[in-house]
Amino acid sequence: MGSKRNNTCGICLEKMEIRRMSSLHDCTHNHCTTCLRKLAEVKLSEEGTLPTCPQEGCKSSIKIGNCKKILTPRLVALMEERLKESEIPVLNRIYCPFPKCSHLMSKSAALYYTEFMVAPKNKNDVDSGFRKCLKCGNGFCVNCKVPWHKDTTCSDYKLLHPHSSAEEALLISLARRYSWRRCIECSHMIEISAGCYHIKCRCGCQFCYACGMEWQKDEKPCGCPAWNERLIVY
Numbered sequence: 459m460g461s462k463r464n465n466t467c468g469i470c471l472e473k474m475e476i477r478r479m480s481s482l483h484d485c486t487h488n489h490c491t492t493c494l495r496k497l498a499e500v501k502l503s504e505e506g507t508l509p510t511c512p513q514e515g516c517k518s519s520i521k522i523g524n525c526k527k528i529l530t531p532r533l534v535a536l537m538e539e540r541l542k543e544s545e546i547p548v549l550n551r552i553y554c555p556f557p558k559c560s561h562l563m564s565k566s567a568a569l570y571y572t573e574f575m576v577a578p579k580n581k582n583d584v585d586s587g588f589r590k591c592l593k594c595g596n597g598f599c600v601n602c603k604v605p606w607h608k609d610t611t612c613s614d615y616k617l618l619h620p621h622s623s624a625e626e627a628l629l630i631s632l633a634r635r636y637s638w639r640r641c642i643e644c645s646h647m648i649e650i651s652a653g654c655y656h657i658k659c660r661c662g663c664q665f666c667y668a669c670g671m672e673w674q675k676d677e678k679p680c681g682c683p684a685w686n687e688r689l690i691v692y
Contacts, residue, residue, distance in 0.1 A: 463475065463476045464476065465479060465488065467479065467489045467490040467493055468487070468489055468512055468513060469489050469490070469493035469494075469497070469512050470490060470492075470493050472490065474490055476488070478490055478491060479491065480494060480524060480527065480528050481494075481511070481521070481524055482494055482497075482498065482509060482511075482520060482521065482524055482525050482528075482529075483510075483511045483516070483518040483519065483520055483521055483524070484518045484519050484520075484521040484524075485511055485513070485516055485518035487511050487512070487513035487516055487518075489512055491528045493512075494528060494529075495528065495529060495530075495533075497509050497512065498525070498529055498533050498537070499533065502533055502536040502537060502540060503533075503536065506540070506658070506659065506660040507540065507658070508520060508537070508540045508541065508544060520537065520541060522534070522537065522538065522541070525537050539562070540660075542562060543562060543660060546562070546563075546564045547564075548661060548662030548663070550564045550565050550566060551563075551564065551565070551644070551661055551662070552564070552565050552568060552589075552600060552603070553603070553644060553646070553661075554591040554593065554594060554596070554598065555598050555603050555604050555605060556591070556594060556596050556598070556605065558594075559591060559593055559594040559596070561591055561592065561593035561594065563591070563592050563593075565589075565600060567592060568589040568590070568591070568592065568600065569584070569589065569600075571589075571590055571592050572584055572588065572589045572590045575590075576590045583606075583608065586599075587599045587600045587601040587602075587612070588600075588606055588608075599612060599615075602615065602616065603644070603645055604619075607619075633647060639657070639665075639667050639670060641657075641659040641661060641663055641665070642663060642665055642670060642672055643659065643661050643662075643663035643672075644659060644660075644661040644663065646659055646660060646661065648667070650667050654684050654685040655667040655668045655682060655683070655684060655685055656673065656678070656684070664676070666678070666679065666680050666682050668680070668682035668683070669682050
């Protein structure tokens with residue numbers, strides 16, 4: 459009877475049967491499925507980024523077919539969402555502001571859809587920032603990222619509606635209670651559970667979690683501590 463083929467996982471360094479190993483990427487660098495699941499969970503759920511191949515120097519792309527074989531449906535859905543995000547340049551991303559939708563689209567696609575597919579009666583609305591969500595069809599303002607405020611400027615709307623809905627008011631209340639931080643670029647709410655204060659949002663914006671100042675070219679912009687000791691995992 460032939461011996462079973464074994465290999466060593468480059469993450470946990472344990473030797474195991476090759477059939478218990480796999481890859482999330484389009485390459486031949488296999489690691490144990492347990493480590494890959496943990497890697498995907500941390501990168502997708504906690505950091506909001508795509509996992510890269512653990513093999514040093516490997517820049518192979520995600521292979522969604524491999525992911526579906528070893529990851530949960532929730533993580534696969536997150537992977538597909540992050541892949542879609544990665545295809546849209548950071549400055550061209552926009553999320554539908556309606557909580558039940560939150561659909562990601564490019565600003566250029568939203569403009570094209572609004573101008574040529576929906577064809578609003580008042581072109582001035584489009585010039586002022588009116589867009590239609592490609593998924594739910596609701597109108598929103600591309601400039602201040604809230605539901606459309608016809609005949610009201612963005613600055614006036616913000617003065618009149620500091621919290622545009624009951625859900626928003628509740629979110630703000632919870633954010634204050636638990637010290638959450640809103641992204642200065644896309645307004646996505648972020649909670650830090652572990653690690654340093656250098657935050658990279660799903661939209662690509664980087665900022666300090668402690669004070670909210672934006673990082674410029676990966677350089678720390680403030681005098682805040684780099685981390686809170688209680689958030690460091692040893």
